[in-house]
Amino acid sequence: MSRLVAFAAIQGGYNIVSKVEGKYKKALETYSATTKVGFPNTAYYLPVIYSILGMKVETLEDIKKPLDFARKLLPPHVKGKHHLPYLGPLLDAGMAALFAFEIEEALRYLEQPNFYFTSEEVDVDAGKIWLGAADDTVFRKRGVEFVDGTAPGFAAIVGAAPDPETAKMIVEDYQRRNLYIFLAANQNGTTVAQQLIKAGVQIGWNTRIVPFGPDISSAIFALGFANRAAMAFGGIKAGDYKKMLHYNKDRIFAFVNALGDVNAEWAAAAAGCVNWGFPTIADTDIPEILPTGICTYEHVVANIAHKDMVQKSVEIRGLKVSVSTIDIPCSFGPAYEGERVRGPELIAEMGGGKTQCTELVKMAEMSEIEDGKVTVVGPDIDSVKPGTRLPLGIFVQVAGREFQTDFEPILERQIHHLVNYIQGVMHIGQRDIAWVRVGKGAVDKGFTLKHIGVVLHAKFHQDFKKIVDKVQVTLYTNKEDVDKLTTRARAEYRTRDERVEKMTDEAVETYYSCTLCQSFAPNHVCTVSPERTGLCGAYNWMDCKASFEINPTGPNQPIEKGECIDPVLGQWKGVNDFVFKASRGAVKQYNFYSMLKDPMTTCGCCECIAALLPSCNGIMTVNRDYTGDTPCGMKFTTLAGVMGGGASSPGFVGHSKFNITQRKFVNGDGGFLRLVWMPKILKEEIKERIMKRGAELGYPNLYDMIADETVGITEDQIRPFLEEKGHPALSLPPIIS
């Protein structure tokens, strides 16, 4: 009976708005009206209020406007059997409740600054298990996973399961399907987050299980996350609530699981979520709303058994997810990628400085190898003492009619995340500096090193079936075998690096498009050339080439670059034609090597953003992980907000970290020597390459000339430094003519 839901949710809406009005009044009595309020490190203010209403809440007094709006939105109560229609009012009441929740959480950040633990990980020992709002760094990093499809959606779970085991079962099932799990609210003081900790499940952004907060109001953080994705990647303007909510309905596959008794406040929150197209699936006997329309399918579905909860939820939301079924004793999926194996749980460790750990993928003749053969040469870990260290060599041989040696590094790079996907196993690094840790949880379930081979064999076949016909894996754990493999591997790495190094845009006729993120940013289209790697940092030209071979109708399509319109700016007719079509007419042309003239667009998930610094006659760039201020006056997240969503914004360009030291980097604007500022963390990360590229250009000490935040975060602050160091940018022709 929708009427009962409407009755309860409207009542709930009134309760929530009144409660928050009371809290706001109290806050005004305690703090001055100009006191700053907001969530940590975000350029999106209170993101739900900002995105839906276009109202910027920065100070305590700014709260009045949205709170008054929420009050006015509250509809009349549903009265008697001859009631007035209630669907619209119900959704409005829900929206009012959500605005109030966001204000309530902002007030909590003000009044209890330490209530939430601003981190990606929980600190169980310190009792800090509530992470609160994702800041923009976390949001962008995680948002990319939503954009590229590694995370197909999120489940917002409110309340608590009847017991920790049930909570674990549900959440792990979502993990297996790669969804994020956002946790909020409690059931008589019990929360799913606490239940999971009790059941030994690692929670935090790294395992995709995010404990937002213990109250229903903290569920607002999930919606704030979704709406920021719509603004950052979808290019939806703040205040354009119609587009915002439709974007969510069509592209963000989220839903609510209500575990335990549903009270009026929960009903209001659920009604609010329906505005987003996010349905509620409950384990209790609440009134259902089955007809479709606002959500893609049902709106409220009740009485779902815990064992069916995940399957039902995904179906009701209309989401297709594939579960990798790999014959290993542990769970497997991206959700386990960020899981840690810490000291006390450690059974065996390979690499990480203490022993050698090397990975190599090599092409083989079809007749040379046996598909599916996995051999462990040397001791395995099924019989070792906790804390054992072993050397490890992972040698994968691949054969296939379509396989090329160029694809070797692409497959090899998969080893990192594929091994990490195994629950209870952690993988860091790559090539000859790999590091594998295996925890007790995995070993108890029967995991052995052999299973690494099983995973690689299965996943290479699944993900690269077009180019892979046979996969054979050998795992070495004797020192001499590993050393031998390492010597061979290093020679291979060198050859590969040289080959990539030599590749130029001029040398190829075909570039590749990348529309991987069009699910989120429908107007954006990347073009990837050898010297302009994908701006998200995840795809280089070679990857795109392989991806096309693997999936000829997929997101990477070859583009005949065609007639060169401008070699300095990097513009080709073939590319323009493609971009015009693929961006659905939104972008007519762009340049590969310029940030000033028709720069390439970004969906908002670029690794770095370069910006013009006119009075330094140069440019700066800032990476996503750096949250501080920059000399262009904007933080990364503000910059990304300015230029995300597929718009070409002269003066700014998105690029990958790797691209900075590629030879064509902003060549049209004067090139690498224009770079006068970057965050220290980024500078250090690519130090070697900066020095190398600087030397190539005749400035072997360029690394020391580039300013960072320790020098200053305004143009005025860094200019004297540049002059003192004699930065070449100062003597280049004026950047703005």
Next chain:
Amino acid sequence: MAEEKVVKVKEKKVANPEEVTIDPATKQMLKRAQELGIETVFDRAENLKPCNIGIQGTCCKNCAMGPCRLPLTKSVTEGEDDRKGLCGATPNTIAARNFARMVASGAAAHSDHGRSVAEVFLSVARKETKDYKIKDEGKLLAIAPHFGVETTVEVDGKIMDRSIDEIALEVAEKAYAEWGKPEGELYYLKRAPQPLYERWKKLGELPRNIDREIVEIMHRTHMGVDQDYKNLIKQCTRASLGDGWGGSMIATDLQDVMFGTPSPLQSEANLGIMKTDQVNIIIHGHEPILSEMIVAASQTKEMLDYAKTKGAKGIQLGGICCTGNEILQRHGVPPAGNFLQQELAIVTGACDAMVVDVQCVFQNLANVAKCFHTKLITTHRIAKMEQDNVIHIQFDEHHAMEDAKRIVRLAIDNFPNRKNVMIPKHKAVQIAGFGVESIQYHLGGTFRGSYYTLNDNIINGRIRGIAGVVGCNNARTKHNEQHIVLVKELIKNDVIVLSTGCNGITCAMEGLLSPETAQVFCGPGLAEVCETVGIPPVLHMGSCVDNSRILLAATEVVKAGGLGKDICDLPAAGAAPEWMSEKAISIGQYFVASGVYTLFGLMLPVDGAPVFQNYLFKEVEKIYGGKWDVEPDPIKMAQKMIAHIDKKRKALGIDKARERVLMDMEARRQLEA
């Protein structure tokens, strides 16, 4: 021996109350009238049968060489049809001319109503009246662009809101000019779905102005002018579009601007709303210009206090016909009854004044009023009555409140004169006030309100289709029966019903406008949707000029997507099961010309010209996508409508159960931006 000659006086028959209506209040009042020896329309219908030839549409009295009567007899159907009038006019020409004149009269009635509204609005915009105001600025801003009126203005390079007064004046002038502008086409035609507008344009049937097309019908149907039924129907389309997408639509919009855009509200219906202890004023007719002011006057303290001095506890207003629907949808004033109950409202003996303006007002009201204390007050300069007990108080927008108070005072003064009071207990609760805007709101609220919610449930099959059921009562059918049987059959088959006019009042009286009826009478799919949205299965969209709301609602459904590109693609049909007025013919023609399969009950006066009839019932579908039909049996009528809906569903590819599509990332990338 002359005295012995027995003059056979035909004894007058009286109607059997049990057989002529399904409504208990009507039965009770009819019995009461008969006891008191008062004749009503029901009794007259027993004694006066309709003209056999007129009913066929083939009697021509357009010149003094006639009337030429060309009945379709058995001999004609068996042999060659060589019927001709003196001038040679064929049955097709005669029936088509008569049909066209009905369209002209109907369109004139609606559009003249619209003109009155436009005139009042012009006075408001010119600030010549203080009694009427702009109540809904939002609606004014919403319609302004359709008249090509800017709502913003550039000042020093900045876009600023334009003043409401300025906008109102420009809208008022442009709207008023729609009746007689010398060039161009009606502004509102472009509000139709693009393909529909293009179709009219291609056919050359875009009305030029409202009056001209009506005048042209009168010219064409003059003796010896247009003698091609196909060419006459083209003109019927022009005139009727000038009604539906012109006069009526402007009336609806400007009424909303001045009196408020309706939103759902609770009220009641039927004679039982009249009160023994209050002054009962029954407002009957069509233009809210009058009724709005009576509502306002009757709520003033001055009038309420005055009523008390006469021993009344308050003032109860009740509506009849569409003026009742106007004050129902905006103020919740309950309708006392529909068209056939107008005399009976007086028979209660509790009607202290009946105030009438234009259209559908029985002249016999004066005769019935004579039997009671009731003051019958005519208010419109174009609508007077010859009987001497009728009071005429001419209503003028420049001193509207004064006039309204005078009328209300007259009623109050009359309250103590009541005797012989018998008010039936019967009444039902209704939820009314569904406009295009409020339906959109209720389909998803402030943020997600959209007709797509409706479309989605049509696509998924919970709702089979949409029916517009409208129109009058007719004393040649059992009062209310066709309406109710039809509507119940439709909702039983999951067809949602949009209602206006006397159908709305009828459904209200029968309780079909209450949300709880959905669970009783609807098929499971429609019941579920009604329960989700909290609506009755029949949505009362207002008066007969508010059929324009149905046109716009259909347009919104088209725009919301998933159900084709034009109104004729929709799984929808229209019906007027108990029609009687010429306005219904104009409405029918503009619905047909807008792409709707439109069924009339009873009969259509075209039977005598089979070729013309076939043209209306079959051929025009190829031109407009909609067509006419007649079906006296309401169950069969519903079946025909449902069959048409199913045909459209099939054409749209939604005749099978919708699959649940699970989306992966690849599918999401394919989404349109």
